[in-house]
Amino acid sequence: MVNQKYYGYGTAPSIIRELFAYGLAQAKVVGKDKVYDYSLGNPSIPAPKKVEETIKKLLAEEDSIVLHGYSMAPGFESTREAIAANLRERFTTNAQASEIFMTCGCAPALVSVAKALTTSPESEFLCVAPYFPEYNVFFTCEGGKVSVVPADTENFQINLEELEARTNENTVAVVLNNPNNPSGVVYTEETLNKIADILRKKEEEFGHPIYIIADEPYRELVYGGVKVKFIPEVYDNTIVCYSWSKSLSLPGERIGYVYVPATCADAKDLYSAIAGAAREIGSVCPPTLIQRVVEECVGCEPDLVAYDENRTLLYESLTSYGYECAKPDGAFYMWVKAPNGDAMAFSEKAKLEHNLLVVPGDGFACPGFFRLSYCVSNEMIRNSLPAFKAMIESYK
Ligand code: PLP
Numbered sequence: 001m002v003n004q005k006y007y008g009y010g011t012a013p014s015i016i017r018e019l020f021a022y023g024l025a026q027a028k029v030v031g032k033d034k035v036y037d038y039s040l041g042n043p044s045i046p047a048p049k050k051v052e053e054t055i056k057k058l059l060a061e062e063d064s065i066v067l068h069g070y071s072m073a074p075g076f077e078s079t080r081e082a083i084a085a086n087l088r089e090r091f092t093t094n095a096q097a098s099e100i101f102m103t104c105g106c107a108p109a110l111v112s113v114a115k116a117l118t119t120s121p122e123s124e125f126l127c128v129a130p131y132f133p134e135y136n137v138f139f140t141c142e143g144g145k146v147s148v149v150p151a152d153t154e155n156f157q158i159n160l161e162e163l164e165a166r167t168n169e170n171t172v173a174v175v176l177n178n179p180n181n182p183s184g185v186v187y188t189e190e191t192l193n194k195i196a197d198i199l200r201k202k203e204e205e206f207g208h209p210i211y212i213i214a215d216e217p218y219r220e221l222v223y224g225g226v227k228v229k230f231i232p233e234v235y236d237n238t239i240v241c242y243s244w245s246k247s248l249s250l251p252g253e254r255i256g257y258v259y260v261p262a263t264c265a266d267a268k269d270l271y272s273a274i275a276g277a278a279r280e281i282g283s284v285c286p287p288t289l290i291q292r293v294v295e296e297c298v299g300c301e302p303d304l305v306a307y308d309e310n311r312t313l314l315y316e317s318l319t320s321y322g323y324e325c326a327k328p329d330g331a332f333y334m335w336v337k338a339p340n341g342d343a344m345a346f347s348e349k350a351k352l353e354h355n356l357l358v359v360p361g362d363g364f365a366c367p368g369f370f371r372l373s374y375c376v377s378n379e380m381i382r383n384s385l386p387a388f389k390a391m392i393e394s395y396k
Contacts, residue, residue, distance in 0.1 A: 009137060016040065019347075019357045026355050035355045036384035038372040041181060041332065043249035045307065045375075048300045051248060054293045062292070071291055073284040074275060075102025075257070079295040083257060086298045091230040099261060101274055102291060104254040106217045106243035108283035110138045113173075113213055113239055113258060115277035116270060118142035122170040125213075128158050130335070130366035132181050132215070139175065147171070151366045156185040156326040156335065160194050167202045173211040173239075174199065178228060179218040179330025182364045182371035186222060186330040189229045196235040203237075209265035212238045217256070218331040220247040220301065223308050226329040236263040239270070244294055246331070247302055253290045307332050310374040313381050321389050332375040335361070339395035343370045346391070354387035 016039050023037040058067060074080070080097035087095040103109040117123065123144035127135045129151040139146050147166050152159040163174070174195065179186045199210045214231040219242065222228055232238040243256025260271045278284055311328050318325060324337040336358075338346040343360035347370055350356040361369035374381065 015347075015363055016359055019351070019359065022351065023355070023357050030355060033380075033383060035357070036380055036387060037357045038374065038376065038384075039357045039359055041246075041373045041375065043246055043251065043332075043375050044377065045249055045303065047249045048297065048302065050297050050300050051250070051293060054296045055289065058289060058292055067289050067292070069288060070285045071102075071288050073279065075100070075286060076288075076291050076295065079291045080257075082295045082298050083259075087259065092233050093230065093261060095259060095261065099259055099267070099271065101258045101260070101271065101278065102286045103241075103243075103256045103258060103278060104283045104286045105245055105251070106215065106241050106256045107134065107138070108278060108281060109241035109243070109256050109258045110135075110175075110213065110215060111141055111281055112274045112277040112283060113241060114139045114144070115142045115280065116273035117172045117211065118144035119172070120170075121145075123172045124168070124170045126163065126166055126171055126174040127365070128163070128174070128176065130156070130180070130182050130361055130364035130369070131175070132177060133363045133365075135175060144172070145170075148365050153366070153368075156180070156183040157187060157191045158195065160191075160198065163195065164198045164202075167198065167210065169206045169208075171202070171206075171210050173213050175213045175215060176231065177215040177218075178231070179221060180333075181218065181331055182333050182359070182361065183326045183335040184328035184331050184333040185326050185335070186226050186228055189227075189234070192229050192231060192234050199235065199237075209237050211264070214238055214240045216240060217243045217246045221304065221307065221332060222330040223304065223311060224329065228330065232259075232261045232263065236261070237265055239264065239274075248294075248297065248300060249302070250290070253287065253293075255286055255290045255294055306378070307375065310376065310378055310381055313378065314372065314374050317381075317385050318388055321392050323388070323392060332373060334372040334374055335369055336372060337369055339392050341368045343368055346370060349394075350387065350391055354384075354390065356384060356387040356391065 019039040023035045027035045080100040084095040084097050121143050124147045125139035128149045149163045240259040245251035326335040328334045347360040359371040
């Protein structure tokens with residue numbers, strides 16, 4: 001006998017993993033250069049040079065017992081202080097080391113927050129479509145519910161009327177992923193201010209805090225001078241979840257944090273509950289070596305030239321063929337309307353006829369669109385363009 005919930009998670013099919021596996025298998029049949037795989041969000045630019053240099057320096061200079069040993073459960077004080085100082089420098093926030101809890105990536109940060117905020121089976125987390133499918137797992141982990149705010153399919157900001165209508169006495173938090181996976185859209189300051197107004201009103205009406213969980217692994221991935229508003233600047237009850245998985249191309253190193261600003265309601269208790277939840281899932285003492293690396297590289301900025309070139313090439317080519325795309329200002333995703341509205345059928349046809357692998361939006365709670373991860377080589381994009389053209393023409 002095993003736990004059926006976890007058995008279900010462990011055996012559930014994942015369209016992204018299936019597409020990726022199909023691509024690998026097809027590459028052996030038709031050649032790697034004839035498979036156009038836009039399925040995975042795995043960074044394709046190397047980590048900044050300073051990351052590698054810092055790893056080498058630490059290995060050469062530091063005591064290896066310390067470097068490969070345990071840190072304190074919430075992470076090193078010096079690492080948390082470096083992160084807090086960096087947040088203070090960049091944003092209007094008074095972050096302190098004691099408000100930062102280091103985690104093994106952004107996923108356990110989100111799970112720990114979900115656990116800490118779920119107080120009954122009625123506890124509800126509002127997720128704005130389109131959203132990262134793992135939210136369905138993360139935010140129900142402690143027995144609470146996910147409630148979906150339907151997408152604003154015009155410009156993929158946030159459907160404020162729907163958000164307001166779905167905020168009720170059981171709402172404990174609204175999850176905002178900015179820049180957004182899968183749409184590549186950056187929520188504007190105006191959108192965020194309006195959400196803050198709605199939530200403050202609802203907090204008063206229901207007499208309890210309603211948090212924003214800011215899921216920000218793509219915070220630094222923005223193009224064309226677009227700014228990502230730091231949500232604690234517009235809404236006090238914001239909990240920030242972050243990782244360097246995408247910004248420093250370190251997804252395999254599993255390093256991130258939760259930041260609970262002192263401005264949050266019940267900030268100290270909330271921090272302690274997040275620490276307790278992280279303990280339960282075993283996301284404590286994140287890798288010591290990598291904590292020390294991010295401590296020294298916290299100010300490093302990613303070199304986004306390659307992503308930006310990919311974004312421009314793909315956006316300009318696809319729109320010139322007649323595809324409709326959300327404006328891709330951030331992350332490394334493009335969100336495209338399926339020509340006849342059936343993204344599942346489009347994805348299957350593109351796969352079978354052209355080895356073109358695109359992820360249908362159904363899993364992101366937004367059917368009718370598909371996601372392209374353009375963290376790939378520019379050459380692959382160039383080679384794939386005839387397939388995109390043939391696909392849309394086949395629908396005319
Ligand atoms: N949140 C979003 C929106 C993501 O896209 C991802 C990963 O793809 C995560 C969280 C998890 O990030 P990490 O790999 O740091 O756990």
